[in-house]
Amino acid sequence: AASSRAQVLRLYRALLRESQRFSGYNYRTYAIRRIRDAFRENKNVEDSEKIEELLNKAKANLEVIQRQVTIGQLYSTEKLVIESPGNT
Template sequence: MSSKKQLLSLYKSLIRESQQFASYNFRSYAVRRVRDSFRENKFLMDVEVIRTKLIEGQNNLELIKRQALISQMYKTDKLVIENMNS
């Protein structure tokens, strides 16, 4: 798979998994960090740096999956802001 396709796939996976957090605050933070990180590294050209960032992103994806699963075990009441969006 080309690195561009890998990066797009990784981005979508990170966003999708970040939206699985039970807590609104964690969910918002995770999505914002993913977007900011990809924007920050948008203009990277060095293949080795891109490869390193790709591995780092895959490790972060696994971390987010574990943390989202744990957060779903300990759900709390929705915040006021979440109830406004419903």
């Protein structure tokens, strides 16, 4: 149980850390709120099969967040500079 608790906490921190990387404020706050709510909602789950299922779901969500953050950085509009034709 102690090792699964440590695993859960590691995953929780990883999800929050990765969510902090969203460039958009709304995406960032939504992701953080959903992560906190989901972990709080399931904090009293005792069934090891259910815990394993929730861990797998959280890992899949972490991968989705990582992909979305990467895609968001690739297509970031903040760094986009468009020069007018007269400036060449």
